[in-house]
Amino acid sequence: MAKITPTEVTGVAGLKFEAALAELEKLVASMEAGQLPLEESLTAYRRGVELLQHCQLKLEDAEEKVRILDNGKLRRLEDENGETA
DSSP states (O other): OOOOOOOGGGOTTTHHHHHHHHHHHHHHHHHHTTTSSSHHHHHHHHHHHOOOOOHHHHHHHHHHHHHHHTTTTOOOOOOOOBBBB
């Protein structure tokens, strides 16, 4: 049974995107396994919401920076086959 440690129930503001996403994926896997007691599931859910919001803000910030670098236009990326993603 996976335990939610106290270090996982801290603020997310200082986390980099990759670290927050990795922690979120770990929480989702634990919850999907159905092995957490109710209180730990609620704690994991609450933490997951915080991590998700943090990741969304990081992505929005990155998108805005790209938009600024592209003079206010957000262009669709093409893959190596020239197809629009």
